[in-house]
Amino acid sequence: MNRVTIGITAFFGLALALYWQTQVKRSEMDAIQVVGVERPDFIADDLKTTEFNAQGFIESKVTAKHMEHYASSDITHFTEPVYLIYPENGKAQWQLSADRGQLNKQTNQVSLENNVIIDAIDIEEPLQSLTTQAVALDLSTMIGSSQDMVYIKGKGFMIQGLGLHADLNSQKLSLLSQVEGTYESQ
Known part of the structure; x- marks a missing residue:
């Protein structure tokens, strides 16, 4: 493999890892619900x-x-x-x-x-x-x-x-x- 292919693969791998990390954190935040906070009707x-x-x-x-x-x-x-x-x-x-x-x-x-x-x-x-x-x-x-x-x-x-x-x-x-x-x- 040449350097360009390795660079592109590394770039997309890093982008995928960062995207996965943000999705995990978003899922954790969605799982945490504020208990006892009621909004007026x-x-x-x-x-x-x-x-x-x-x-x-x-x-x-x-x-x-x-x-x-x-x-x-x-x-x-x-x-x-x-x-x-x-x-x-x-x-x-x-x-x-x-x-x-x-x-x-x-x-x-x-x-x-x-x-x-x-x-x-x-x-x-x-x-x-x-x-x-x-x-x-x-x-x-x-x-x-x-x-x-x-x-x-x-x-x-x-x-x-x-x-x-x-x-x-x-x-x-x-x-x-x-x-x-x-x-x-x-």
């Missing part, structure tokens, strides 16, 4: 939605800067959500806002986190504002709870305590421990 920016109950009355209104819904778990994640809650009597009474939120449709529970603020819609309401870092709200029963510090502002008073149990239908609220309050005479 749909995404919305500047979301505005209204949900109605079986009788046709508004149940809740939600706005959010960003939303991602995962159909496999029926969970929706929100960025900067604002909920208007309509208890049994059908009038909006509470506005809930936070930096992040999550709605689990299977349990009908909303979880709000970071800078959670619950404001009364009616300015005549004795309790005007409640602030905490996390709240879980069952939309079926309208019962909310928190294990974090809660700060309440109302007409002529401020109260803080650790933990919260609130029934938005009956408008009853309980702080669970370490309760301190400041009252102003009117």
Whole structure:
């Protein structure tokens, strides 16, 4: 064999070896799958939605800067959500806002986190504002709870305590421990 034939054979042999090596590495990479990473089924920016109950009355209104819904778990994640809650009597009474939120449709529970603020819609309401870092709200029963510090502002008073149990239908609220309050005479 002459030099040219040996050179061409060596060149094609090297090319074949490099091609085989890249295919082996690609197969290994395809075999490695990222476990636990789920992609959202749909995404919305500047979301505005209204949900109605079986009788046709508004149940809740939600706005959010960003939303991602995962159909496999029926969970929706929100960025900067604002909920208007309509208890049994059908009038909006509470506005809930936070930096992040999550709605689990299977349990009908909303979880709000970071800078959670619950404001009364009616300015005549004795309790005007409640602030905490996390709240879980069952939309079926309208019962909310928190294990974090809660700060309440109302007409002529401020109260803080650790933990919260609130029934938005009956408008009853309980702080669970370490309760301190400041009252102003009117």
